Amino acid sequence: MSTSTPSPPISASINNSTSRRPPRKSTLTQQQKNQKRQRATQDQLGTLEIEFNKNATPAAAIRERIAQDINMTERSVQIWFQNRRAKIKLIAKKSIETGEDCDAIPESMRQYLMQQAMESGKPIARDLLGRTPNSMNTYGNGTLVNAESANTGKVVIHHFTCKSLSIGTWRRVGQNAMDLVIFYVPDKACLTYYINNDCTGYKIDYPFSYIKNITLENGNANGDPSGLPSRPRGLVVELNRPPNFFMDSSGTGGFHQCGDFTEEQQASQIMIHHLGGNPRQLSGELAKLVSLESFRNRHNHFDLHAMPASAPVSPIFPRPASQPNHMAHPHLAMFQETPFGMPMHHVPRGHKRTRSKSVPVAIDFSMLQQPMPSFHVQQPSTNMTDTSIYAPIPQHHNNLGPLGPNLRIDTSSGYGLDYRQHPMSAATTASPSEYASPSFYSSGANIEAVPASSFNTPYSLPFLSPMMEHPNLVNPSVSPLSAYSHGDPVIADQSPPLNGFRRSPSAEFLSIAQDHHATLSDDGMMLSEMYSKQNLNLPMHSPQVEDAVMASQMHEDASSEEMDQLHNMVPFGTIDPASLSPEHIVI
Amino acid sequence: MSTSTPSPPISASINNSTSRRPPRKSTLTQQQKNQKRQRATQDQLGTLEIEFNKNATPAAAIRERIAQDINMTERSVQIWFQNRRAKIKLIAKKSIETGEDCDAIPESMRQYLMQQAMESGKPIARDLLGRTPNSMNTYGNGTLVNAESANTGKVVIHHFTCKSLSIGTWRRVGQNAMDLVIFYVPDKACLTYYINNDCTGYKIDYPFSYIKNITLENGNANGDPSGLPSRPRGLVVELNRPPNFFMDSSGTGGFHQCGDFTEEQQASQIMIHHLGGNPRQLSGELAKLVSLESFRNRHNHFDLHAMPASAPVSPIFPRPASQPNHMAHPHLAMFQETPFGMPMHHVPRGHKRTRSKSVPVAIDFSMLQQPMPSFHVQQPSTNMTDTSIYAPIPQHHNNLGPLGPNLRIDTSSGYGLDYRQHPMSAATTASPSEYASPSFYSSGANIEAVPASSFNTPYSLPFLSPMMEHPNLVNPSVSPLSAYSHGDPVIADQSPPLNGFRRSPSAEFLSIAQDHHATLSDDGMMLSEMYSKQNLNLPMHSPQVEDAVMASQMHEDASSEEMDQLHNMVPFGTIDPASLSPEHIVI
DNA sequence: TTGTAATTTAATAGT
DNA sequence: ACTATTAAATTACT
DSSP states (O other): OOOOOOOOOOOHHHHHHHHHHOOSSSSOOOHHHSSSOOOOHHHHHHHHHHHHOOOSSHHHHHHHHHHHHHHHHHEEEEHHHHHHHHHHHHHHHHHHHOOOOTTOOOHHHOOOHHHHHSOOOOOOHHHHHHHTTGGGHHHHHHHHHHHHHSSSSBBBOOOEEEEEEEEEEEEOOOSSSEEEEEEEEEETTTTEEEEEETTTEEEEEEEEHHHHEOOOOOOOOOEEEEEEOOOOOOOEEEEOOOEEEEETTTTSSOOOEEEOGGGHHHHOOOOOEEEOOHHHHHHHHHHHHHHHHHHTTTTTTTTTSSSTTTGGEEEEEOOOTOOSSSOOOOOOEOOOBBBBSOOOOTOSSOOOOTOOOOOOOOTTTHHHOOOOSOOOOOTOOOOOOGGGGGSSOOOTTTOOOOOSHHHOOOSOOOOOTTSSSSSTTTHHHHHHHHOOOGGOOOSSSSOOOOOGGGOOOOTTTTTTTGOOOOOOOGTTTTTGGGGGGGGOOHHHHOOOOOOOOOOOHHHHHHOOOOOOOOOGGOOOOHHHHHHHHHTTSOOOOOOOOTTTTTGGOOTTOOOHHHHSOOOOOOOOOOOOOOOOSSEEEOO | OOOOOOOOHHHHHHHHHTTTTTOOOSSSOOOOHHHOOOOOOHHHHHHHHHHHHHHSSOOOOHOOOOOOOOTTTTHHHHHHHHHHHHHHHHHHHHHHOOOOOOOOOOHHHHHHHHHHHHHSHHHHHHHHHHHHHHHHTTTTTTOOHHHHSSSSSSSSEEEOOOEEETTTTEEESSSSSSSSSEEEEEETTEEEEEEETEEEEEEEEEEEEGGEEEEEEOTTOOOOOOOOOOOOOOOEEEEOOOEEEEEETTTSOOOEEEEOGGGGGGHHHHEEEEEEEEEHHHHHHHHHHHOHHHHHHHHHHGGGGSSTGGGGOSOOOOOOTTOOOSSSOOOOOOOOOOTTOTTTOOOOSOOOOOOTTOOOSOOHHHHOOOOOOSSSOOOOOOOOOOOGGGGTSTTTTOOOOOOOSSOOOOOSSOOTTTOOOOOOOOGTOOOHHOOOOOOGOOOOTTTOOOGGGGGGOTTTTOOTGGGGGGGGGGOOOOOOGGSSOOOOOOHHHOOOOOOOOOOTTTTHHHHHHHHHHHHGGGGGHHHHHHHHHHTTSSSSOOOOOTTTHHHHOOOTSSSHHHHHOEEEOOOOOOOOOOOSOOOOEEE
């Protein structure tokens, strides 16, 4: 039938069917109904595409308008959008598995996915799209995230869905879901804040052992009818010492440690970090963290003397009075864990999804075309982007010029070479012993025996030593500091020598990255990736199962950890002020 | 990433993916994913073929099994089936156009196509597959259906999707979708029941003018909560005179008129026919019929005096009290037509497609090999066929022995020679004037001017005369009766002389058939086919557009009638008892 | 070259 | 609106 006849002008044929389409309701006609299955013309596709980029879930009215514009039925437009979303979602998912890129995901879709993930507490969804944004241009800059996406997937990562990070007055707000990523790698026992500013990546990280406690702040959601401006919701992390700072010399493919880049180096002074986010969401995420042995034992290896093992049962922990400025709230609640490590009050699953409503979120189209590094941050006025909704949130030091390989972010003092301000000595500012409290343990099963071999404290453990075998490991910009972060005994314990690794498909990338910077080892992801290689032989079991959903789609021989890979990105969005039972949780 | 690696032994590579593939979902892997595009081996093809013959749309589980059997991924199996179905469908369609045969269509595929057509009320699909079953071995017996399949497709045919036909106590139940076909040819203004019994075809037909009224019985679907056994659902046709009877002297290639072959010749006595079927489905089909001018004017040419043209507006038609036995129901509803000739209450479009589920329909594999005539009927116990689901339905006179060229069907008295029992005189039993009622018209636009040239009443018009030009038109078994059926003025009017036909690819078959029997002209399909030839030059316009879907796939310059070709077969299946708004519709 | 494997796209069904 | 599936249309590959 399709032998020779040249296809007639499509628009004409479509016209036939739609021109007199009744202005009826929506479910009415599909093009097909009228005649045949019709292929969208390039014209139509163009418009659809544009509209999709603007809004991946247009309301009926908008669909109708579009439909009229391009001579399609509203129904067909609807279907097109549906299929498109599905397609992109699939791509996103796939890109997770393969670690491939996906610059084909318009910001609108990201926003949408974000929101979706946000509203459904489901980690799966979060993974998918949380992850997708990074996979864009990986290899190039070799961020930790990229490293992850490149590996075959043994790395277990969990996110904290936060949209803001505040340390003192220094504050970063995630704007397009790529500029602020907060996550931890259980196996590394390390918490990381990933920050992107104008295509340059920065990160702050610290091993669990640096964490004095973590608090979930629920504002004054319920039970406190006072009209007071609600306290910032989210996690409050209290450290016992300053974290580590890194930056990504853009494009070169790796992080190197650097000095405190926060405004006035506040992060080196103030040990309280506020991670703003939806308490309901964070509740579950926090539950996971605290269920980790590596978290619960985070102080065991060096701080046994500092904390009496008897205290932890108390449901309410008095917080150290010496606390500078943050939240001395009366609302405290014990974090209760379910068999799955989820809090009892975990969101039931009755999300209120704002169906196919265009989200009032800033959209960054520029992202779509430019093959730039994975992340980038608030440029006060991005083309096409409406940043107004974020305006009320104070952003410090955003008046940076375009950045080259050098970074400039919220810090007037040195970075790069002047990177070290508080190595070991930082302990004097906030020594572990000072802050250590009985509240470190959230359950009774904390004090577990530690293998003798794992007595590498974060202070002294050069757990990177195996990597030193590599000749080009010495990077001029790397300071000794790079050797004492991530003092995770477990990792140190199980970490195999590098030359013992089996070469997986991603091993190549690994070696490439290794050639780049000595700081490689400082990159949590890289580390974890190497570690993941080992996992091929040494499957590890984490207490979480919930995140381990995607794995099933990969290989059936994959352990649950396999699937639960790279939650690189933390989606964020409007915070649902919905009430959460416990208003305040301290770990 | 898939640069160059030479494809390894296929079975091995496939094995990789499938052998221990997780019992996971579907989106799994394509062979390609693993390595390269892989050609199915002869072995694999063999199995696939066999499976396809068993079931053209295997469920996922079955696909999985097959996949494992032949070392393919489930996905690939799925694709293979998909492509296969597409291919066969194409073949089928092509065979329609060319009039070629196609013994390459396994029964499973026919079943599938059937069901598909069934579930989608769409005539398109119905055409295709309605058509396919016949295309098997056409030439041989040259049934009307075959004739159709042979023509190039100008014939407009519409089906009534019925699964049973009852006249009095005589009853036929469609069992394999090929033994009971009820349809009409608008241009012929003739309604036909096609019946196949053990490879021999029979038919009953009558021009529209014989139809007193048609009722749609919806049983007591809704609004009648009484626990009464629902009245039989479907169409009830009331005639004003007995229909015509034909049979196909098997294998010889044509129908010839014969006597009433129904049990005790009930069809000659009882003017009420019950056509069982899904009311929802039939509703739309009936809507089409009543929208036809040729239907609405069916009495105009001879019975104008009998019915006052003023009455028709009444929404509810009192039915003649003289009605014998059938349905004197209180539920009557006006059949409302939309601009498209569809009833307002037309099924919304919510068919429940039992997706890719093998239908619980009797499958006759024997059909696959044997090049026997298109149709055949319920053999009480067919090999491999589970007839149980039809068991409850009484089948009369099925205890026939194998039939040769002679027929034996539900009639103990004469046929063949003793064929004429109620020619004109039958009118005395139920004269048009007696039954004529104002309800003949379903809308106001009925009484239209009739071309003067078309005043050929079904009583006198020898519209077959052109065919008499053929020498061997005289068949011993043909009676004069054959000359007065199908009194469609339009056809008679526009029918060209035979020798004026253009030779289409199928013209050859036509002539062959013509050489077979003088009864050719009695075969509605043959007639309509000839007629269709003419259409090449004389496009005709029917009020329906909906059916005209397939045309776009043929030639874009084809008129809408062109596509709406041969609805030869009426697929049937389980009747959906879903409620239909109007319970009872009278035309 | 065709024909077949596979992908992409519009649509349907069910949820 | 999402998922799963499909048929139809197309592309790719042998």
